[in-house]
Every structure is written in structure tokens, then in C-alpha cells.
Amino acid sequence: MMANKTESTPKLPSREKLLLAAIKLVRERGFAATSVEDLCRAAGVTKGSFFHHFATKEELGVAATHRWGALASEMFAAIPWRDPVDPVDRVLAYLELRRSLLVGEIAEFTCFAGTLVQEAHATSDAIRRACDEIITDGARIIEADLVEAFRAYGSGDEDHATSLALHVQAVIQGALVMAKAKGTADVAIESVDHLRRYIEMLFSRNDTEIRAGVDQP
Amino acid sequence: MMANKTESTPKLPSREKLLLAAIKLVRERGFAATSVEDLCRAAGVTKGSFFHHFATKEELGVAATHRWGALASEMFAAIPWRDPVDPVDRVLAYLELRRSLLVGEIAEFTCFAGTLVQEAHATSDAIRRACDEIITDGARIIEADLVEAFRAYGSGDEDHATSLALHVQAVIQGALVMAKAKGTADVAIESVDHLRRYIEMLFSRNDTEIRAGVDQP
DNA sequence: ACATCACCATACCAATCGGTATGGTGATGG
DNA sequence: CCATCACCATACCGATTGGTATGGTGATGT
Secondary structure (H helix, E strand, C coil), X not given: CCCCCCCCCCXXXXXXXXXXXXXXXXXXXXXXXXXXXXXHHHHCCCHHHHHHHCCCHHHHHHHHHHHHHHHHHHHHHHCCCCCCCCHHHHHHHHHHHHHHCCCCCHHHHCCHHHHHXXXXXXXXXXXXXXXXXXXXXXXXXXXXXXXXXXXXXXXXXXHHHXXXXXXXXXXXHHHHHHHHHHCCCXXXXXXXXXHHHHHHHHCCCCCCCCCCCCCCX | CCCCCCCCCCCCCHHHHHHHHHHHHHHHHCCCCCCHHHHHHHHCCCHHHHHHHCCCHHHHHHHHHHHHHHHHHHHHHHCCXXXXXXXXXXXXXXXXXXXXCCCCCHHHHCCHHHHHHHHHCCCCHHHHHHHHHHHHHHHHHHHHHHHHHHHHHCCCCHHHHHHXXXXXXXXXXXXXXXXXXXXXXXXXXXXXXXXXXXXXXXXXXXXCCCCCCCCCC
16 A cells, blocks of 8 residues: 555655745745755755656646645644634734734745735746635635624624635735735735724624724734 | 826837736745746846846845835726715725635735745835835725714724724735635635725614624625 | 928847756764 | 665756847838
């Protein structure tokens, strides 16, 4: 049988090293600006190895996107942000988590899929679909909580939950673009705060006035 | 005197043709994926002409960003969205305008600066700064209205207005990324709707309940 | 009338691009 | 013991890359 492909491999296999190098370099410099040789150099493998594992650079892009998606869901599964009993509090905890990740170097908190799809959406439908899938999966993380929240505090329309979950993704993507433009995460953090306030108001459970005069935390 | 550089030139000068070609091609395929020869072909000029006007491809990127900023402000100046007397209504009218632009081909409504800065922020600080400037200028379009709005309906803190204006830009940028991922503008339109609802709630002037159960328009 | 200059065209360049061809190596299954 | 195969290394390919060198042309100031 073929086995131990992803489990219990003592040293990182070449394919994995290439995937991680792709995620790193694309987040730093973009997809088109990263050559296959750059990838190989960063991964410490040869071009022969590269084209053994991936038929084209595009195929690596698709594979790296899936790897990125897996990394993200592993991460969100490992952190206990889902403890609150109130679904709204879970969503807010998720936002707090996303907010807390906005530290350090820009390339370390930007989204691989968002960066890639921006460049490749028109030239590679395979990459576009892969990124769409991973971003939509990301939205699904809070979608169930939002369904619950809408059911508890408003309409039970599931379309609302889907739409709002995608909006959360959109705001985060936009916040990252702004961070890249300004060269600092501050502006991204503020955007997440605005998003938090929106959701708080949407599901306002007490009568505390959360209006224009609210204080920033 | 040197004159008629941008005014009353009968046929489009080469420099302008290159700038417009850059805006078009970068929005379609990205900056790194667009070669200088692509640009020249699309603009109908030769490479000699290109490097006469721009020392490097990077320099063209900066110039095209400024051209893009000028195009945007010309456009927003030409459309009468600023008629309402209430500052909040002006902001909402602006959002409605942005929303109404989300039609047709994706490359025709995406933001040149957002696309460019995503790719080039780490490799060219000149491009990064230019994009930052243009995006921040875009935020300024509604900043004064937001200052008024905060003054009328909440705190008069100007930081709030700046932050919210940048958040509007962030949401739009993010919405465009999502549109690219999904291949359709629908998701972007919904994000703008969410943003609109946020601002309505933030400056809620009457006591109409705008909560989780609100109907989509 | 002449020099200057912005503007553009042609030809060319070394370097790099994504991709291929081919041969070697070690583990595995029969 | 041999054949197969996944895996990787080296060498190479034609095409394209951003950029340069150089020469020409027409308008302009003097």
C-alpha cells in the first residue's frame, strides 16, 4: 500500500517544502513575480524535483492554495475561540482572534489566497476556483454561528448568514489590502473594529446605545 | 512656455496612451504579468517611446497610479451625489454610487491602485506610496461629510471620521477581491449593502429598528 | 540658418523565464 | 535478482524579459 504520505514523515518531503516556499514567497512578492527557480531555491530542491511534483507553475498555485486552506483550518481548529455559549459571542471571539493576528511583518498575516486570486483570477480559472473555494470555506467557519445568531436575535434567514459571513471575509481581505498600502497593520485593525461594531449592532442584545458617539476600545 | 500638455491636445499623446494602457492591462492581468512590450502593443507605441517617457517599468507604475487617481476624482466630481443636505445622506449616496458601478466585466470596475499595491507593496516603495496616496485621497472624498455626520449625530471626533472613511475604502477593496474570487460582482454588491447598513445604524437618526431582522432591499 | 531638444523608431542585448529531456538512485514488489 | 517506479539532479531549450544604444525627424528658440 502507499502510505505515510502526509503522516509521520521524519524530514519534510520536497513537495511540502515547495508548497510552503510558495506560500511564503507569494505572500511576500506575488505569484507572477515569483519564478520557479525562486521557489526551488527557497525550498532547497532542484527544478527537476519541482516539475516532477507539479506539471506547471499554475498547478503549484492550485496545490499551494489547498495547502493554505488546510493550514488555516488547522489553525482555527486548534484555538479555542468557540467556547462562548452565545453564537454572537462566538462570532465576536472569532473577530477578536483575527484581530489579534494582525501583528508583525505584513507578509506574515496577509492571506495567500487573497493575494493570489487578485493576480490570477483572469488568467487561470483553476487558481481562481481554488482560491474561491478556500475563501468560501473560511466563511463557513462562522456561518453556522451566524445562522444561530440570526435565529436567536432576528430573522432565521440563512441567506443573511451566508451573506454576512462572506462580508466578514471581504472586510478582512480589504483590511489586508489597506495594510499593504499603508505599510502598517493599524488601519486593518481599525477595520476589524468597525466590523465588530457592525455585528454588535446587528445583534444588539441589550439596549445599550451603540451609536456614532461610541468610544473606541 | 511649455503648455498644452494635458489640455487641448488633438490626438492622444504617447505618454497618455501608455498610462491608459497600463491601467487597462494591470486591471486585467496584474502588474508583473504585464510586460513592457504588452504595454507598448496595447498603446500602439514602440519601446523607444516607452523608455523615453519612463525610465523604468516601476516609474510607469507610479505615473499610472497618479493618472488613475485623477480619473477617479474627475469621475466623482462629475456625478452629483453630493446634493443631499444631510451629511449622512451624502455618504449613503456615495455608497449607492459605488454600488451602482459594480456592473459589467470585472476588470472594468476593479481598482487599479488596489490591484497594484497588492503585488508591489514589498518590492517597490515608490509604487506603494503612490497607491497609498491615491487610496487615502479616495477616502478623503467622504471624510468631510463624515466629520459633519459625526458632529450632527454623535461625537465630533475627527479621528472617527478618518477611520470610518478608510474603512469604507477597505470594504470596497475587499469586496473587489471577493468579486475576483467568485467571478461575479454579486458578492461585492452585498458587501456594500452591509457597509451601508453599518453606516445607517451608526448614524441612526430615527428610531426605526434596523437590526438582525431587517429586510434586504 | 543653425543648434537644440522632445519625441520616437529600430536593432540589439545579456539575463531570465517556464518547461523539457534524460539519466541516476534507492526502495519496493514479484 | 531483476524490473519497476517514485523521486530527484543536471543540462539544456526557445522564447521573452526589462533595458540600452543609436539614429532619425520635426518643431522651436535665437
